[in-house]
Amino acid sequence: MARKVTGRHVVISTAGAWIAGFVIFFPILWMVLASFKTELEAFATPPSFLFFHWTTENYVTVQERSDYLHHALNSLIVAGGSTLIAMLIAIPAAWSMAFSPTKRTKDILLWMLSTKMMPPVGVLVPIYLIYKNLGLLDTRTGLVFILCLGNLPIVIWMLFTYFKEIPKDILEAARMDGATIGRELIYVLTPMAIPGLASTLLLNLILAWNEAFWTLNLSTLEAAPLTTFIASYSSPEGLFWARLSAASTLAIAPILIIGWFSQKQLVRGLTFGAVK
Amino acid sequence: MATRQTQLLARALMSPAVILLFIWMIVPLALTVYFSTLHYSLLDPGSESFVGLENFEYFLTDPAFLASLQNTLVLVGSVLLLTIGLGIPLAILLDQPVIGRNVIRLMVIAPFFVMPTVSALVWKNLLMHPVSGLFAWIATSLGMTPIDWFTDAPLLAVIFIVAWQWLPFATLILLTALQSLDEEQKEAAEMDGAGALSRFIYLTLPHLARPITVVILIETIFLLTVFAEIFVTTGGGPGLQTTNIAFLVYSQALIQFDVGTASAGGLVAVVIANIVAFFLVRIVGRNLEA
Numbered sequence: 001m002a003r004k005v006t007g008r009h010v011v012i013s014t015a016g017a018w019i020a021g022f023v024i025f026f027p028i029l030w031m032v033l034a035s036f037k038t039e040l041e042a043f044a045t046p047p048s049f050l051f052f053h054w055t056t057e058n059y060v061t062v063q064e065r066s067d068y069l070h071h072a073l074n075s076l077i078v079a080g081g082s083t084l085i086a087m088l089i090a091i092p093a094a095w096s097m098a099f100s101p102t103k104r105t106k107d108i109l110l111w112m113l114s115t116k117m118m119p120p121v122g123v124l125v126p127i128y129l130i131y132k133n134l135g136l137l138d139t140r141t142g143l144v145f146i147l148c149l150g151n152l153p154i155v156i157w158m159l160f161t162y163f164k165e166i167p168k169d170i171l172e173a174a175r176m177d178g179a180t181i182g183r184e185l186i187y188v189l190t191p192m193a194i195p196g197l198a199s200t201l202l203l204n205l206i207l208a209w210n211e212a213f214w215t216l217n218l219s220t221l222e223a224a225p226l227t228t229f230i231a232s233y234s235s236p237e238g239l240f241w242a243r244l245s246a247a248s249t250l251a252i253a254p255i256l257i258i259g260w261f262s263q264k265q266l267v268r269g270l271t272f273g274a275v276k
Numbered sequence: 277m278a279t280r281q282t283q284l285l286a287r288a289l290m291s292p293a294v295i296l297l298f299i300w301m302i303v304p305l306a307l308t309v310y311f312s313t314l315h316y317s318l319l320d321p322g323s324e325s326f327v328g329l330e331n332f333e334y335f336l337t338d339p340a341f342l343a344s345l346q347n348t349l350v351l352v353g354s355v356l357l358l359t360i361g362l363g364i365p366l367a368i369l370l371d372q373p374v375i376g377r378n379v380i381r382l383m384v385i386a387p388f389f390v391m392p393t394v395s396a397l398v399w400k401n402l403l404m405h406p407v408s409g410l411f412a413w414i415a416t417s418l419g420m421t422p423i424d425w426f427t428d429a430p431l432l433a434v435i436f437i438v439a440w441q442w443l444p445f446a447t448l449i450l451l452t453a454l455q456s457l458d459e460e461q462k463e464a465a466e467m468d469g470a471g472a473l474s475r476f477i478y479l480t481l482p483h484l485a486r487p488i489t490v491v492i493l494i495e496t497i498f499l500l501t502v503f504a505e506i507f508v509t510t511g512g513g514p515g516l517q518t519t520n521i522a523f524l525v526y527s528q529a530l531i532q533f534d535v536g537t538a539s540a541g542g543l544v545a546v547v548i549a550n551i552v553a554f555f556l557v558r559i560v561g562r563n564l565e566a
Contacts, residue, residue: 013372017380020366024443025383028390030410031398043408046417089296092289100286108294110557115301117553119501121525122546125539126307128529149300156293181285210391212504217530227504230393234400234508241401248394259389260382267452270445271490 028252035059035245042242058246066229068247075225075251077140078215079208082147083155083201089148090155091197095189097156098163099171109160116153120213131218140223143215147208155204158269162196163189199265202258209255226251305546311539318533331540340516340524341541348520348548351435352499356492358439363446363491364484368476370447371454388444392504399437400426400509430510430518437505442498446491453487454480493556500549521545 033049034042041052062068097105127146128137136142166189174188190197212227219228230251233244259266312331316324335341366384370377387395403410404425412422425433457480465475503522506512512519512527519527525545529538 010373010375013369014375017369017372017374018376020369021380021383024440025386027395027398027403027440028386030402031394034402042402045408045413047410047413089293093293096286096289100282102283102286106561108290110561112293112297113560114553114557115297117497117549117556118301118305119522119542119545119549121501121503121522122542122549123304123308124526125311125529125535125542126304129535130304130307149296152293152297152300181282206389210389212392213501216393216504216507217526227391227393230391230397231504231508233397234393244397244401248398252390252394255391256386256389259385263381263385263448266385266388267449271449271494 031245032249034242035249037242037245039240039242042245043239058242059250062243062247062250065243066232066247068229068250071224071226071229072250074140074219074223075209075227078143078147078223078225079205079211081140081144082151082208083204085144086148086152086155086204087159087197087201090152090159094156094159094163098160098166099168109157112153112156116150120150124217127214128217136218138219138221138223142218143223143225146214146218147211150211150214151204151207154207154269155200158200158203158265159193159196161268162200163193165196166192199262200269202262203265203269206255206259206262308539308542308546311535312543314536316535318535327536331536332544335537335540335544340519341521341544343516344519344521344524347431347516347518348500348522350431351438351502351520352496354435355439355442355499356495358435359442359446359495360488360491362439362443363450364488366443366447367450367454368480370451384447385444387440388442388448390441392441393508395441396437396505396508399433399440404433426510427514430514434502434505434509434518437509438499438502441505442495445495449487449491450484453484457483489559493552493559496552497549497556500545500552521548 035058036054036056037048037052038055038057041048097109131137131142136145170188170192171184174184179188209225210227212231215225215227216231219225224232226247230244230248233240233247313326313328314324315327315330370381370384374380401409406412406422406424406427409422411425415422423429461479462475465479470478501522502520503526506518506520506523507526510518512523521541522545525538525541528534528541532538
């Protein structure tokens with residue numbers, strides 16, 4: 001680093017940053033700790049921070065009493081399914097907009113973005129009624145469908161900004177060599193686009209996993225993903241803090257790990273390329 | 277050379293996405309508009325009748341609308357103030373030479389990845405519970421009376437929860453922007469004898485103007501539709517104290533089963549969101565040219 005950095009400066013900013021980071025992270029840490037306590041200890045005043053009787057029984061109870069894995073599977077199918085389908089629809093669209101842009105491409109992109117800005121409550125009533133009539137309420141198919149449509153604009157946008165960075169010369173070279181568009185897509189474009197595809201996939205997996213408007217309103221039990229399952233702790237089971245914590249820890253762990261890996265792409269994806 | 281064939285193919289590749297999004301945007305919205313002109317209650321099926329703009333009149337003059345509009349504005353405004361007000365110093369702090377920056381970054385970002393129902397319930401029970409919550413214990417230890425958050429300051433409690441979820445987003449974007457600030461400019465300013473404060477005001481803040489705008493617009497779009505956090509903590513109450521527009525529309529639709537009024541309310545929400553979206557689309561669009 002070119003600028004002079006004094007030792008004192010480093011010590012002060014390091015201490016400040018660690019304290020700030022710890023305070024922000026603390027609720028999650030506290031929840032993880034509570035998940036290893038007994039119900040009595042989780043509720044106790046004064047609280048015990050580390051010196052309590054560590055137990056994993058809550059994790060067992062959560063599975064036995066409320067079939068945690070069933071809801072985890074729902075989350076996986078709904079989040080994974082909706083993201084994969086959205087990718088399949090979005091890849092050709094983003095590809096053609098990035099490589100064969102027309103005068104209207106910009107307008108189409110902005111229009112797609114604007115569909116994401118429609119508040120879901122604006123269409124809650126018709127969607128609920130349509131789902132009710134088609135028997136799609138509380139089904140995984142119904143959730144996959146709606147989350148796919150909800151995230152499609154973001155998927156297209158992210159892919160578009162990544163595809164645009166692929167140098168066009170390479171495509172022209174491939175075309176000169178007589179590659180058809182299909183081959184161009186498979187052999188030239190795909191390998192170069194894999195990093196962008198991966199981060200788009202991960203970010204949208206996170207968004208779909210954590211989506212809590214449609215999942216809460218359109219699922220109750222059978223198709224309930226983890227968001228809805230955790231919400232059920234708000235009423236009668238509200239007093240079982242240790243169990244709530246165990247279920248919550250399991251629900252956020254996979255996404256936290258994926259999220260930490262894709263944090264760099266997060267900024268890009270969520271600002272539609274406006275901040276890089 | 278882009279032949280006619282290539283262009284046709286490009287159009288064909290785009291059409292599934294365009295058609296799907298078009299249907300997704302038009303059909304439900306058209307139905308909402310249609311329902312909003314009907315007297316239509318799910319509790320009394322078969323009695324639908326055309327009532328013109330009566331639902332809008334009913335929704336907009338309902339005291340619940342004004343209360344929820346006010347709550348929505350307070351919620352959005354406070355969360356924006358908190359996330360940006362805390363996000364700027366936090367981003368500057370993380371931009372300093374700090375030992376273990378990557379670990380700290382992970383800790384700061386983590387809340388963003390926690391699903392809304394989990395953050396809301398963890399805050400409500402483990403932290404904000406008036407007897408056994410951690411905050412109550414801290415207050416008692418300091419000789420103060422614990423706050424009964426969800427009775428005495430329910431909206432503030434919801435604001436804190438939502439701000440905790442969005443602080444990482446603001447910080448991360450501001451940090452990304454800070455890191456692109458030219459190091460040489462900072463040095464030049466320092467050589468010219470600019471103090472830390474004037475460097476912040478004349479160099480850092482102008483540089484952050486654009487990312488701050490982006491944060492405000494994107495957060496606003498999501499904050500206008502905060503739902504799960506209210507759903508699992510207060511259910512809109514006590515009374516209407518934590519009911520925002522999104523929750524009001526939900527309760528009219530799926531608790532009172534009043535399809536007509538809920539549709540009118542939904543359209544009001546769409547109009548409010550569109551005002552924000554208008555500005556965001558313009559900013560992003562300008563960026564697309566560059």
